[in-house]
Amino acid sequence: MTRPPKKKQNPIHASISSWLDTLPLPFLESLANQLNADAANAKQLLVDRAPKRWVVYEPMVLLPSGSFTAAPWPALLKSVAPPQKEALWTAILHHLSPSNSKPPLTHLAINEGIPLHLSHRNNSATTPSQSTGEPGRQQQPSEEEENLLRAPAALHPLHGSFGPAPSTSTSSSRPTQADFRSALWVSTTQNGIVQTWAPRHTMFSRGNIKEKARLLSFHSPSSSSSSNSRHTARVRKKETLRGRWAVDLYAGIGYFAFSYARLGMQVLCWELNAWSVEGLRRGAEANGFSVRVVTPPSAGEGGGNEVDLAEVLGLGNEEGDRSQIVVFLEDNRRAAGRVREARERIGAEQLEVVHVNCGFLPSSEGVWRDAWEIVQTGSGGDVWLHLHENVGVGDIEGRKEQVQALFDRWKRERGDGGPKEAKVEHVELVKTYAPGVWHCVFDVFITRDSV
The missing domain is CATH 3.40.50.150 (Vaccinia Virus protein VP39)
Structure with a gap:
């Protein structure tokens, strides 16, 4: 009797499973105790509440809004050391990179909607454009203006350099050629036509x-x-x-x-x-x-x-x-x-x-x-x-x-x-x-x- 082919595991979930296996056992046990579960169930819960979808805009992987914000992910990401967090992001990129001759994917970010208004924030606060590696960390707004430039102000970079931080004002000075050179530029092809943009500064609508x-x-x-x-x-x-x-x-x-x-x-x-x-x-x-x-x-x-x-x-x-x-x-x-x-x-x-x-x-x-x-x-x-x-x-x-x-x-x-x-x-x-x-x-x- 021929067995049905084994269902292929979601590559993001596969990378997370492998990464969780590298964490020290006492660490996983402590997390399991907080969840009133054993280590195996705690790991499965993390996998189940991880993002399932992604979009590739070479060389970047874009995860959907809300990724890694469901419990117990925020607590886990806050408690692991920065090198361990980086190992998670690089594992995801490795599992999603093409196996053919194309270059590997090098940047990871979480998508957010394009806000109709931009918030002016206190300079001492952490801005969404800063790559903290912790999804969902934002400032308290003080005042707003219309987002005429449709800037993706809420994009959350996780891994890789995305270039200069975007301005929070539509009236700011224009970027320089040096800014353009240091920014991350990504691309995709639709209907045989290439589209190119800097995801930290401009939007892209697949629809x-x-x-x-x-x-x-x-x-x-x-x-x-x-x-x-x-x-x-x-x-x-x-x-x-x-x-x-x-x-x-x-x-x-x-x-x-x-x-x-x-x-x-x-x-x-x-x-x-x-x-x-x-x-x-x-x-x-x-x-x-x-x-x-x-x-x-x-x-x-x-x-x-x-x-x-x-x-x-x-x-x-x-x-x-x-x-x-x-x-x-x-x-x-x-x-x-x-x-x-x-x-x-x-x-x-x-x-x-x-x-x-x-x-x-x-x-x-x-x-x-x-x-x-x-x-x-x-x-x-x-x-x-x-x-x-x-x-x-x-x-x-x-x-x-x-x-x-x-x-x-x-x-x-x-x-x-x-x-x-x-x-x-x-x-x-x-x-x-x-x-x-x-x-x-x-x-x-x-x-x-x-x-």
Whole structure:
């Protein structure tokens, strides 16, 4: 009789079991006494309450939020010596490292959600960014500000150097090239596109993979996407996308910008977080896209509007820089004005925009009017706006009607000479953001011709 194959042990649990066997017996007996159990049951309880899942972003392993916070883990980690704790983290990395020719995994951290607000803390307290090796150790907040840069302030490094500590203020000075060089940079590949970021300073959302794929197939008439089937007649041939532009008003590390670039478009980006811009630059190079970063002077240094967008993009100049991706490290509220000024100088037909992406949660509504203005100053072809927002599952249809009413009003205010139609043609449900809440994308099709 053939025995069924033995179930393979979870590699994290296997590493923990091996590590527990290295601890002195009196130590385990003391822990067992505290739990009113024998040593074997105490060990099993620790294994059972250890994390079961992980994500690899080479060379880092990211454990889920709350890892090693269930009793008796906090007491155990507090009582073991630092070398013993380090032995645990390295054992986990060893068991999770690939057995093929890939380099071993070298960094370990616990993930936390991206906070909507950042706390300013007393300097004498221990910050979450410090690698204490003890999960869940945080300071008491004193005051808060909005986390505009979506900094992963609660990431808990466990093993390896993650580089300089992140700032707790959105108004702090920008990082230096030395900061970039000393930081840990990780990467992953989705839909054949490399994404690169510094996990201590910028976020990464795996759940956006569906929306990235949708954009990659947006102009494919053979796509099975439910949204693509709604606009088959408006699909552009790939060769007609070359020389056209996509505008990404919340570029991040290139989540959606790279999808547009892969389609052959040039991409004009705005991003306020210098760490994200550096990740975008590194990711663009890894994907073979030419990229240029523009850092205008701040308002306090003489304005910031003196940068000539037409000159930056190489428009109207045969010898200009024609980088496929151009990213402005500045507030996206300057975007519409820069586009308008460039078109006034060289002609609207030289900067034809096909897509405008507004990918910010919980709502990107703050730049919808700017996206609309970018459309107004253009000429000729039709444009797709992709507006991201979190919406309650029972409110999606009502919100769609509100978005439509908003564009109807802006069209009436514009009067003659603007687009003939602005229609919310589709709502894409990207992923659940929270129970009963969907990350939605409202596709607004804008045309100057009769439909």
